Amino acid sequence: MIFITYREIRKNQVTKGLKKAASILFWLLLWQGVSVLVHNRVLLVGPAETAGALWRLLPDAAFRSSVFFSLTRIWAGLIAGCVSGILLAAISFALPVLHTILSPLMQAMKSVPVACFAVMLLIWTGTAYTAMIVTGLVVFPILYLNTFQGLCETDRELVEIADMFTMTRTDRIRHLYGPAAFPFIRSAVQIACGMSWKSGIAAEVIAQRTMTVGNDLYRAKVLLETDTVFALTVVVVLLSFLTEKLMLHLMNRISKA
Amino acid sequence: MMLSKIKRSMAIFAACALLFGCAQSAGSTQSTPPGAPAEASQEEPAGEEAEDAAAEDSGTAQTSTEGAFLDPADRVPMRVGALKGPTAIGLVRLMNDVAQDENAGSFLYAFTVETDPSAIAAQMIGGELDVALVPANLASVLYNRTEGGVVVLNINTLGVLECVSADDTVEHITDLAGKTVLSTGQGATPEYALKYLLDRYGVTDCTIEFHAEAAEIAALMQEREDIVAILPQPFATVASAQNEAYSIRFALTDEWNALGEDSALITGVTVVRREYLESLAEPVSIDFFLNDHTWSMIGAMTDPEGTAPLIVAQEIIGNENIAKAALPRCGIAIEELTDTQLPGYAPYQGERMKELLSGYLQTLFDADPSSVGGTLPGDDFYYIPGDS
Secondary structure, eight states: OOOOOHHHHHHHHHHHHHHHHHHHHHHHHHHHHHHHHHOOTTTOOOHHHHHHHHHHHTTOHHHHHHHHHHHHHHHHHHHHHHHHHHHHHHHHHHOHHHHHHHHHHHHHHHHSOHHHHHHHHHHHHOSSSHHHHHHHHHHHHHHHHHHHHHHHTSOHHHHHHHHHTTOOHHHHIIIIIHHHHHHHHHHHHHHHHHHHHHHHHHHHHHHTOSSSHHHHHHHHHHTTOHHHHHHHHHHHHHHHHHHHHHHHHHHHHHHHO | OHHHHHHHHHHHHHHHHHHHHHHHHTTOOOOSOTTOOGGGGGGHHHHHHHHHHHHHTHHHHHHHHHTTOOOGGGOOEEEEEEETTHHHHTTHHHHHHHHHOTTSSSSEEEEEEESOHHHHHHHHHTTSOSEEEEEHHHHHHHHHHTTSOEEEEEEEEEOOEEEEESOTTOOSGGGGTTOEEEEOOTTSHHHHHHHHHHHHTTOOOOEEEEOSOHHHHHHHHHHOSOOEEEEETTHHHHHHHHSTTOEEEEEHHHHHHHTTOSOOOEEEEEEEEHHHHHHOOTTOOHHHHHHHHHHHHHHHHHOHHHHHHHHHHTTSSSOHHHHHHHGGGSOBOEEEEOSSSSOEEEEEEHHHHHHHHHHHHHHHHHHOGGGGTSSOOOGGGBOOTTOO
């Protein structure tokens, strides 16, 4: 039976949705249960208290300006890191000697802890741009390495055919290298979105720049406001999710063009 | 040598404690302002006199010190946490005595020194520490978060914040207008004290840039000469010793006192877990710890020569000479008594602590309730000796 009716598709989607909701509910209940068992508002708060803290934060003007500041900085770092990573990978692909020079640096950058970047940047640039630059530096090697690998996967036979037909450079990028590298870039961007928030917030915590989400997190830690820590974590996870959806949407638009 | 010194300071403390007790019960007010026990080292001769006087008056002094000794068999373990900074300086002598002879203290002490106040707080909440020396506002936060699970024993550090700058036009808090000031201690005493003073002196355009550790600011000061920093002692002395261009411009304590209000700038207090406090039964009492701590503080105040190497050994300051120079400015919370017949020293405990600390917390609360954990602690927050 290969034919599936529309109704069956709907039914499948509904059961899928229900399963997803059930699994989320399961984890929320488990979380609430553990928090009741622990019974210590400093060590662990439950989903109800987290929601309460979130409700308290959302109308707060200071909190919203923190979110705005962090969002713009991290997005700026993310986009700068992605664009420069892709461009440099393309240049390295055309100029193999550059790749030879860059590859040990990229491997090293990939493993340098966020804390090291942040501490050095604090000394070099002060607290204002730390989170943005750290985000860029973390994202950059991910995009570079993946884009480069994608370009290397281009079908050799197709390249030979393109050579035979003396295809223009623009056409080659559009029809040959672009499609080959795109899946790699896409998955790299997806990883980069998550990493950008992880590293950006970590850098903000270290930099202690006031009026950032990372610093709000630091203050909540210092004042033992665990419910605020959890609420801010939820906010960061949501922002990270939003960033990923937006970037993937953007990628799809670019690929269609 | 060490022992004789301990005995000496004990005698001094005993004589003063007695006098202080009398003064308190007679309802006389202490005219000496809290906050400047700094010149103690120069008053060494007075200390000697006190020793002689105490020796002459050994009858009374002896009776009050006898209780300070506990049969070693009765001693119980006590885990004490402190912060690497001014609050730990009053404790280094006790730490050293215990390290050399485990029977030196009234309890079986185990010390933990951390750089991050929240690490100490977490251990207090988790029950891994019994006593902790914490920033004053954090003590109140702990009280609130644990629903009254901690009790404050004494004030251990008064104002230690000082402005360090290469710019000799910076002489008062009002001179910080229009400047970017580097500071440590976000969410702790430095932030709230600085913000409060800026607010009270009507400075609205001062940008505060926070750094996690004083060492970070000190590193910046080594390469740049345009920094204005608010640093706690001993780090203010350390930073200004590193680069000759810098010097200490003014003390926040002086600016605070110049407001003429009935509160003092308090940096650090000592708290105990209520559960632990209540577990102590005769003949053991938390008062023994308070005595140990007080002697240690008096020792640090009156004997900078002997204490400086211990501060270096605890890795609070790297250099002995700097430690010696910084010691008189470290805000050790011992009051020098000058208006009594016998010169002497008194700790900030009991009713006196309650009066000063509750006034300080009230000030913080009025400025920002979250700084003290949302609400002011109740009367059961303050430990009053002999009132259990």
